[in-house]
Amino acid sequence: xxxxxxxxxxxxxxxxVDGNALTARAGDSVAAALLAAGVLVCRTSAVSETPRAPYCxxxxxxxxxxxxxxxxxxxxxxxxxxxxxxxxxxxxKREVGR
Amino acid sequence: xxxxxxxxxxYELAVVGAGPAGLAAATLAAELGIDTLLIDEQDGPxxxxxxxxxxxxxxxxxxxxxxxxxxxxxxxxxxxxxxxYLPGAAVWSVSRALEIGVSAGGTARLIQAKHVILATGAxxxxxxxxxxxxxxxxxxxAAQILLxxxxxxxxxxxxxxxxGPLLWxxxxxxxxxxxxxxxxxxxxxxxxxxxxLRHFPAFLVSSYFAKGIALMRAVxxxxxxxxxxxxxxxxxxxxxxxxxxxxxxxxxxxLPANLLLLHQGVTPNLNLANATGCAQAWDERQLCFKxxxxxxxxxxxxxxxxxxxGAGIAGAAAAEARGRLxxxxxxxxxxxxxxxxxxxxxxxxxxxxxxxxxxxxxxxxLYRPAKAFRVPQGDVVACRCEEVSAREIVAAVALGCSGxxxxxxxxxxxxxxxxxxxxxxxxxxxxxxxxGLSPAAVxxxxxxxxxxxxxxxxxxxxxxxxxxxxxxxxx
Amino acid sequence: xxxxxxxxxxxxxxxxxxxxxxxxWGLQRLGQKVAVLDEGDVAYRASRGNFAxxxxxxxxxxxxxxAAWSKRSSDGWRHFADLLKAQTGRDVxxxxxxxxHLCLSERELEARAALLKRLHNQPNMVRYPxxxxxxxxxxxxLPGIGPEVAGASYCPLDGHCNSLRxxxxxxxxxxxxxxxxxxDRLVERIEPRQGGFRLVSKAGxxxxxxxxxxxxxxxxxxxxMVGLKAPVRPQRGQxxxxxxxxxxxAYPIATLRQTDEGGLLIGxxxxxxxxxxxxxxxxxxxxxxxAVRSFPALAGLNVVRSWAALRVMTADGFPIYxxxxxxxxxxxxxxxxxxxxxxxxxxVLAPMLAAGELAAELDVFSARRFDVSTAA
Numbered sequence: 001x002x003x004x005x006x007x008x009x010x011x012x013x014x015x016x017v018d019g020n021a022l023t024a025r026a027g028d029s030v031a032a033a034l035l036a037a038g039v040l041v042c043r044t045s046a047v048s049e050t051p052r053a054p055y056c057x058x059x060x061x062x063x064x065x066x067x068x069x070x071x072x073x074x075x076x077x078x079x080x081x082x083x084x085x086x087x088x089x090x091x092x093k094r095e096v097g098r
Numbered sequence: 099x100x101x102x103x104x105x106x107x108x109y110e111l112a113v114v115g116a117g118p119a120g121l122a123a124a125t126l127a128a129e130l131g132i133d134t135l136l137i138d139e140q141d142g143p144x145x146x147x148x149x150x151x152x153x154x155x156x157x158x159x160x161x162x163x164x165x166x167x168x169x170x171x172x173x174x175x176x177x178x179x180x181x182x183y184l185p186g187a188a189v190w191s192v193s194r195a196l197e198i199g200v201s202a203g204g205t206a207r208l209i210q211a212k213h214v215i216l217a218t219g220a221x222x223x224x225x226x227x228x229x230x231x232x233x234x235x236x237x238x239x240a241a242q243i244l245l246x247x248x249x250x251x252x253x254x255x256x257x258x259x260x261x262g263p264l265l266w267x268x269x270x271x272x273x274x275x276x277x278x279x280x281x282x283x284x285x286x287x288x289x290x291x292x293x294x295l296r297h298f299p300a301f302l303v304s305s306y307f308a309k310g311i312a313l314m315r316a317v318x319x320x321x322x323x324x325x326x327x328x329x330x331x332x333x334x335x336x337x338x339x340x341x342x343x344x345x346x347x348x349x350x351x352x353l354p355a356n357l358l359l360l361h362q363g364v365t366p367n368l369n370l371a372n373a374t375g376c377a378q379a380w381d382e383r384q385l386c387f388k389x390x391x392x393x394x395x396x397x398x399x400x401x402x403x404x405x406x407x408g409a410g411i412a413g414a415a416a417a418e419a420r421g422r423l424x425x426x427x428x429x430x431x432x433x434x435x436x437x438x439x440x441x442x443x444x445x446x447x448x449x450x451x452x453x454x455x456x457x458x459x460x461x462x463x464l465y466r467p468a469k470a471f472r473v474p475q476g477d478v479v480a481c482r483c484e485e486v487s488a489r490e491i492v493a494a495v496a497l498g499c500s501g502x503x504x505x506x507x508x509x510x511x512x513x514x515x516x517x518x519x520x521x522x523x524x525x526x527x528x529x530x531x532x533x534g535l536s537p538a539a540v541x542x543x544x545x546x547x548x549x550x551x552x553x554x555x556x557x558x559x560x561x562x563x564x565x566x567x568x569x570x571x572x573x
Numbered sequence: 574x575x576x577x578x579x580x581x582x583x584x585x586x587x588x589x590x591x592x593x594x595x596x597x598w599g600l601q602r603l604g605q606k607v608a609v610l611d612e613g614d615v616a617y618r619a620s621r622g623n624f625a626x627x628x629x630x631x632x633x634x635x636x637x638x639x640a641a642w643s644k645r646s647s648d649g650w651r652h653f654a655d656l657l658k659a660q661t662g663r664d665v666x667x668x669x670x671x672x673x674h675l676c677l678s679e680r681e682l683e684a685r686a687a688l689l690k691r692l693h694n695q696p697n698m699v700r701y702p703x704x705x706x707x708x709x710x711x712x713x714x715l716p717g718i719g720p721e722v723a724g725a726s727y728c729p730l731d732g733h734c735n736s737l738r739x740x741x742x743x744x745x746x747x748x749x750x751x752x753x754x755x756x757d758r759l760v761e762r763i764e765p766r767q768g769g770f771r772l773v774s775k776a777g778x779x780x781x782x783x784x785x786x787x788x789x790x791x792x793x794x795x796x797x798m799v800g801l802k803a804p805v806r807p808q809r810g811q812x813x814x815x816x817x818x819x820x821x822x823a824y825p826i827a828t829l830r831q832t833d834e835g836g837l838l839i840g841x842x843x844x845x846x847x848x849x850x851x852x853x854x855x856x857x858x859x860x861x862x863x864a865v866r867s868f869p870a871l872a873g874l875n876v877v878r879s880w881a882a883l884r885v886m887t888a889d890g891f892p893i894y895x896x897x898x899x900x901x902x903x904x905x906x907x908x909x910x911x912x913x914x915x916x917x918x919x920x921v922l923a924p925m926l927a928a929g930e931l932a933a934e935l936d937v938f939s940a941r942r943f944d945v946s947t948a949a
Contacts, residue, residue: 001234001252001253001254001356001357002244002250002251002252002253003250003251003252003253004248004249004250005156005157005158005161005249005250005251005275005276006157007156007157007158007249009155009157010155025155025248025249027153027155027247027248028247028248029247029248032244032247032248032250035244035250036248036250040233040234040337041233041336041337045485046483046816046817046835047484047485047817047834048485050231050336051232051233051336051337052231052233053233053234053236053337054236054240055235055236055237055240055482055520056221056222056236056237056239056240056520057236057237057239057240057243057244058146058221058239058240058243059139060221060367060516060519060520061482061516061519061520062483062514062515062516063482071873073551073816073875077243078139080141092819093817093818093819093835094816094817094818094819094874095818095819096717096818096819096821096868096870096871096874097870097873191854193851193853193854194851197854199854208854375851494741497741497744497745497748497754498589498611498744498748498754498755498756499744499756500613500614500756500757501613501614501615502614503614503615503621504614504756507618507620507621507737507740507741508737508740508741508744509741510737510834513814513877513878514877515816515875515877517877517878540614541614541615544615546852546878546879546880546881547852547854547857547879548876548877548878548879551816551875551876551877552875552876553872553873553874553875553876554813554815554839554861554864554865554871554872554873554874554876555861555865555872555873557813557857557858557861557862557876558858558861558862558864558865558872559858560854560855560858561855561858562855562858562859562862563855565844565855566853566854566855566856566858566859567855567859569811569842569843569844569856569859570841570842570856570859570860570863571859571863572843
């Protein structure tokens with residue numbers, strides 16, 4: 001649902017999302033990288049477990065919560081992609097220790 | 099990502115936020131020889147309006163327009179000023195003693211300042227319509243961030259909806275980027291047009307006029323625009339599939355859509371000012387709460403000034419001017435310049451501020467969002483984090499719950515991680531509407547630190563006085 | 574005295590917090606016509622600053638009757654919660670699995686054991702079970718306990734509830750039964766009249782047959798107006814709250830519990846700070862540090878809010894329940910543990926107020942105890 005403008009030049013970065021390989025661009029936020037790859041739903045909500053996706057992309061809505069490198073509830077729009085990053089979507093409430 | 103290790107324990111001036119107000123304030127203060135630290139959450143300067151301006155991924159500058167690139171002129175003077183710069187760091191607290199809680203890379207630190215300028219900018223007004231929590235519904239600003247920071251543009255069935263200059267700007271930027279927009283649903287109330295007329299002369303001579311007209315014309319040529327939209331909803335199973343809207347004639351219409359971009363203006367991002375204890379007041383024209391500041395940006399807390407959209411929505415040029423005025427006032431307060439010098443230097447910035455504010459009354463009046471989109475009904479989610487509906491809030495008012503802080507206790511609205519950024523205005527207006535009062539009488543959430551999440555480990559690692567420890571370890 | 578006027582209500586309750594609303598609900602259930610007068614949205618509201626514990630262990634050192642009063646309320650809490658649920662449909666998530674007080678060193682553990690021994694050795698002390706547990710047993714009951722935890726005291730009578738839902742249930746319940754609630758009605762004056770009391774606020778007046786002061790720290794100002802004394806002072810307590818997590822902690826701990834909504838509450842602190850309810854970095858840092866020492870796995874959790882509340886403290890920490898001798902029909906009720914004592918307030922104290930007389934067993938809680946002169 002999002003395409004990259006042809007003249008946007010950046011190095012590529014390799015990461016995984018729920019175990020699947022994904023190529024992103026250096027400088028992308030994790031949220032942008034997922035949207036660029038067509039991954040919209042990042043979690044189900046803590047209260048009612050309904051699907052949620054990024055809304056504001058500027059760090060104020062707290063909808064884009066994901067697990068990054070084993071730590072849950074991170075705001076994907078505020079974290080830049082890095083090579084080898086492991087991203088996992090979340091279901092419901094966070095687990096202690098994850 | 100940033101390294102806190104290089105920070106000093108104290109600075110004379112701390113500026114929070116690297117948008118136009120923060121950059122201008124930090125630059126001027128540092129040029130006057132004040133030991134200044136600029137802290138910002140993003141990895142590069144520019145705030146939201148000039149997002150990614152230092153390292154734009156776009157090969158084609160014309161897509162974003164000249165106003166965006168204007169922001170680049172702030173960068174070189176800032177870098178040359180000698181101010182310290184801490185990007186990628188969240189400010190989660192400012193105490194009345196001007197101790198600043200900062201967090202970066204999983205570590206928290208406290209930094210002491212003699213004066214603080216909050217330049218936390220604005221965020222988009224909540225847009226609580228049925229289905230606004232569905233995946234595929236975003237703000238217009240979010241689409242703009244994807245474009246600016248990552249060179250990404252949406253494809254598929256894109257619908258823009260709402261009111262205000264940013265909506266038209268994003269539409270224009272999208273068209274320049276080669277996107278196809280299915281429709282722009284304009285929710286600007288018809289009655290606003292006549293109300294705005296008396297402010298039109300000032301608008302005519304402002305910089306907004308020519309730019310605004312050209313922008314809207316360019317969009318209307320290529321996008322189906324529906325005016326006087328009175329109701330909106332997003333529908334879909336587990337993501338957005340259809341946008342439903344109603345026009346003045348009352349007829350309901352359906353548009354297949356996989357992306358709905360909402361926008362109905364911006365409001366001050368006031369969580370940090372609120373948690374610091376700065377007094378706020380309701381602005382009836384702009385329909386939002388904003389900090390109470392004097393002509394120099396001084397808040398009700400001694401040593402804390404507020405500049406830019408975070409003090410009241412007035413746009414980027416006004417933000418620069420107010421940043422500079424706040425810096426001059428701080429310089430005088432810190433004894434670096436005499437007040438006569440401060441006043442002399444301020445004249446040019448006051449003139450710039452007046453010029454920048456010309457035409458705002460027209461925009462504020464024309465684009466004043468309709469009540470239907472500020473005060474939701476029934477099952478529409480008012481608080482997204484805790485999933486509290488409008489219906490529940492109105493029922494609590496009937497029980498005698500008279501304000502947002504009691505409401506928070508009863509229903510948990512405002513207790514989630516966003517701390518009211520996406521529900522505060524809605525909840526205050528819902529209560530006001532149910533009670534037949536102005537939101538001024540009802541008030542707003544009372545916030546506390548941390549205004550940005552920090553971990554228990556980060557918090558645990560801060561220095562503790564013996565009194566603080568004794569208050570806890572009493573056995 | 575001014576001539577009698579037809580009362581607007583049988584009893585006016587000043588204060589709509591946990592104490593006032595529990596009394597109001599209990600009174601209205603008994604058929605009393607109740608009016609509750611409450612402050613507005615921005616008020617000190619000790620009820621917002623509780624930890625939601627229904628707690629018995631370690632209470633009553635210096636006044637064993639308070640231990641009995643607390644135990645009685647804990648024993649009656651299930652019935653109270655069931656009545657509320659039956660009437661309002663609202664479940665306040667009361668659970669009584671027993672509770673722990675963790676000790677983070679051998680010294681703390683010894684001090685705790687000694688304290689409880691002194692408590693239970695008091696003459697007239699009510700008997701109930703409790704244990705001092707060594708670390709090995711704790712590991713079984715509280716998985717994930719940190720290496721610094723030396724042990725804990727445990728009492729099967731301890732529990733917790735959702736106190737915010739409790740307050741809402743009491744408010745909804747009392748109004749459903751016919752009690753009238755008046756917010757934004759700070760009581761400026763109470764004037765005793767023939768046959769009752771006149772309560773004056775900026776927004777209007779109310780005539781009541783009886784009045785009970787349940788205004789927390791506000792009682793200090795109001796009590797003398799009806800011939801009572803309320804030597805209460807504010808005591809600041811700070812709490813931090815984490816994001817919601819999956820069920821992690823099955824038992825309440827005195828300074829750490831998981832709500833039924835999922836968030837972890839971490840306390841507690843005590844400061845004499847007057848009416849300053851701002852949060853302090855040093856205190857919340859200390860709270861966080863102890864929580865992480867107690868359960869290291871919590872280290873990565875995000876704190877999403879904190880608060881500082883002004884709780885109500887009498888000179889000796891024990892409640893005040895009293896009827897005015899000079900103006901019969903005026904009562905005062907003040908306590909520190911509004912959640913624990915909610916069952917008593919609703920089901921034991923309310924009937925006494927309705928009958929117009931406090932039982933002799935509550936004499937020990939009258940403020941006259943503060944009049945006892947110290948040795949000359």
